[in-house]
Amino acid sequence: MSEIVKDAPRFLVRFHGRGGQGAVTAAQLCSMAFDGPATCMPTFGAERMGSPVASFVKMSQNYEKVRTNEQVYSPQYVAVLDDSLLFDVDCTAGMVPGGFLVINTCRPIEEIKEIIGKNNPLAIHIALIDATNLALEYLGRNITNTLILGALLKVAPEIFTLAQLTDAIAEQFSPKIAQKNIDAIKVVPDATQVFMDENAPELSYDKDFKTAWSHIKIDNIGAKEWDLAGVWHVDQIDGGSRRVNTGAWGISVAQYHPEYCIQCGNCAFICPDFCILREEKDGKWEVVGVDEFHCKGCGNCVEVCPGKKDKETGEKHKALTMRMKC
Amino acid sequence: MSVQPMNPFFKKIKEPVELTMTGNYAVAGGVTQTDPDVICAFPITPQTQSVEGLSDVVNHGRLKAAFVNVESEIAALAYSTATCAAGARTFIATASQGLLLMAECLPMPVGWRVPLTMMISARAFNSPNISIWNSWEFTLLSGFGWNCIVSENVQETYDASIIASRISEDTLFPTHFVHDGFIISHSAQKFMAIPDEDVLKYTPKKPRHHIQTQRPGTWGSLITPDYFMEGRLALELEKNTVLDKIETAFRDFEKMTGRAYHSIETYNLDNPSKTVCITMGSMVGNILTWMEDNKEIGLIKLRTWRPFPAEQLRKIIEDHNIEKIFILEKDDDLSGHLPPVAASISTSLVGLPIILRSFIVGLGGRDVTKDEIQYATMKMRDVNDNRGKLYDYLGVRESKGKMWEVNF
Numbered sequence: 001m002s003e004i005v006k007d008a009p010r011f012l013v014r015f016h017g018r019g020g021q022g023a024v025t026a027a028q029l030c031s032m033a034f035d036g037p038a039t040c041m042p043t044f045g046a047e048r049m050g051s052p053v054a055s056f057v058k059m060s061q062n063y064e065k066v067r068t069n070e071q072v073y074s075p076q077y078v079a080v081l082d083d084s085l086l087f088d089v090d091c092t093a094g095m096v097p098g099g100f101l102v103i104n105t106c107r108p109i110e111e112i113k114e115i116i117g118k119n120n121p122l123a124i125h126i127a128l129i130d131a132t133n134l135a136l137e138y139l140g141r142n143i144t145n146t147l148i149l150g151a152l153l154k155v156a157p158e159i160f161t162l163a164q165l166t167d168a169i170a171e172q173f174s175p176k177i178a179q180k181n182i183d184a185i186k187v188v189p190d191a192t193q194v195f196m197d198e199n200a201p202e203l204s205y206d207k208d209f210k211t212a213w214s215h216i217k218i219d220n221i222g223a224k225e226w227d228l229a230g231v232w233h234v235d236q237i238d239g240g241s242r243r244v245n246t247g248a249w250g251i252s253v254a255q256y257h258p259e260y261c262i263q264c265g266n267c268a269f270i271c272p273d274f275c276i277l278r279e280e281k282d283g284k285w286e287v288v289g290v291d292e293f294h295c296k297g298c299g300n301c302v303e304v305c306p307g308k309k310d311k312e313t314g315e316k317h318k319a320l321t322m323r324m325k326c
Numbered sequence: 327m328s329v330q331p332m333n334p335f336f337k338k339i340k341e342p343v344e345l346t347m348t349g350n351y352a353v354a355g356g357v358t359q360t361d362p363d364v365i366c367a368f369p370i371t372p373q374t375q376s377v378e379g380l381s382d383v384v385n386h387g388r389l390k391a392a393f394v395n396v397e398s399e400i401a402a403l404a405y406s407t408a409t410c411a412a413g414a415r416t417f418i419a420t421a422s423q424g425l426l427l428m429a430e431c432l433p434m435p436v437g438w439r440v441p442l443t444m445m446i447s448a449r450a451f452n453s454p455n456i457s458i459w460n461s462w463e464f465t466l467l468s469g470f471g472w473n474c475i476v477s478e479n480v481q482e483t484y485d486a487s488i489i490a491s492r493i494s495e496d497t498l499f500p501t502h503f504v505h506d507g508f509i510i511s512h513s514a515q516k517f518m519a520i521p522d523e524d525v526l527k528y529t530p531k532k533p534r535h536h537i538q539t540q541r542p543g544t545w546g547s548l549i550t551p552d553y554f555m556e557g558r559l560a561l562e563l564e565k566n567t568v569l570d571k572i573e574t575a576f577r578d579f580e581k582m583t584g585r586a587y588h589s590i591e592t593y594n595l596d597n598p599s600k601t602v603c604i605t606m607g608s609m610v611g612n613i614l615t616w617m618e619d620n621k622e623i624g625l626i627k628l629r630t631w632r633p634f635p636a637e638q639l640r641k642i643i644e645d646h647n648i649e650k651i652f653i654l655e656k657d658d659d660l661s662g663h664l665p666p667v668a669a670s671i672s673t674s675l676v677g678l679p680i681i682l683r684s685f686i687v688g689l690g691g692r693d694v695t696k697d698e699i700q701y702a703t704m705k706m707r708d709v710n711d712n713r714g715k716l717y718d719y720l721g722v723r724e725s726k727g728k729m730w731e732v733n734f
Contacts (some may be wrong), residue, residue, distance in 0.1 A: 028514040032346045041513035068615035069608040215693045222723030247639030
């Protein structure tokens, strides 16, 4: 092995997204675009739509440096596909000082700094891109994974070029979808705002900032506190899907109009996330509203709502409609 | 579907080509190239995409094979054993609970000497809770006479899907090839695909015994104590020749692709501490990357898990004057005995002056990081005899806020 290859830098990237946003595909595109050994893997969890997921890419000309099959704990680059994750997950965990945090957001930098400041990251640079609106404009869908790679291209031009990235996209997607993505990516670098931290040192590609045993969540229960039968009693479970803001990444949300509701209950049965709120009145369960915290805006309830005729105008109105968030 | 994972295998591969795929799809590609006649499996996480990928290539018309849907794993293995006995090259895949449900059928393809090939995406058995993530469940069900080779990464599992087919045909024993569920099955990595022509040359369909109407007979009939032991010894005698045939298959594979594989592979054995770590599967990569900056220990990688290459291991340990061995394994036994991998290794080394310990790590998909490797290396410095318990769990919480201390 030549000395150049042996000392080749090791690029580590972590993507944070929600199930369905394409964080895994983003990681795969990254590894395909890189000219040399690269591996990528997702966090292996329940990949339910809307639940927080992460994916990792390891890239280096020196294969031995990326031969490991462990996850990435000390990335130089982190891309966040959904800014609501900043509240739920420590997106800056283990980040190498001088690294870049790329966020899809329309929030101002001051607010972002305040949110991530709670986790006390080392000195890192931040790049902001409003990828959601670009995705809606170019792709017609809120899928931002390829666009965030365009932003990564701006902050880390040494990993791969635009041409390499577009080649990877062309290989991965059907031609029509690939072209839309490629068109969108080209406008991303100019739309990306980069905020450099003056105190950040030069970025190191060798140093590891993983805290020892950080992959084992030390505050969870241990073997000696384990239930005799391994049962997860509902009164003990901290979290579950109840506290996960699965509705955060939807671009629209269902809205309830009680005046047009005939209480057929179709919406409650069709909703995949139990977001139709019901209350018991005189022995009957009645629809009373929508749980906006968990509603992802799939629109199924609107589809099945039979609606009701307005007495005065005779016009038919549905009791559920979709409302755009912003 | 916007993403078409099996796309590269829809057309003939004429030149060695670099592809990026997940482990399961890469296996589907490799199996496609070996031209199976029958594919019969029941889906189970994390094995599913391998069979799904094969259904794609069959549907596309690229592969002329019978894709058979069945109602359970036991039906899948019963069906596959029968088609294989009828002379078809057959591929099957499963994991964890699926393997358990197959258990009743596992000994028969061995007894009938049918060259069945099975992929296992290693996953934990359910107890006390369901886990869909990686453990080495196959080590607890590998005593029936199946050959078993274990892969470290996507390249190796792709290659194994081809080599396993060859090993099955050469040895006439069914072969498992295993990769770590999720860690490899769902990781996208770059690998070199072999041209179709070379694969077919490497895995020819040779004439062999099979069910035939011209010469009727009963397969698997009742047999009295007058004969049963002879049948078992006949299997054992043939089994003794398997390791050499596996090595030959590896050698021929190296001639074809340049990728050198062995039943046992070694790294940095002549280290100052005379300590060596033995493990297999995806963890080997983790240790080798860690060893880039840490030369204190050596590493032995087991590629062939069954038949266990005991003599070869013993020779390596003797030739390099290894004093201490520690094993990292993703399985436990709860029998009060050493866990499966350590049990196989220690019985291979009976009588040698070896200090041996086993660390149980990474169960149910827990990541094995440099922390575990470093801790095990450090712990072995102070171990100087074989007294007390020889195994313990590593990288696990004792209680809230407190890690379990390995106690040797």
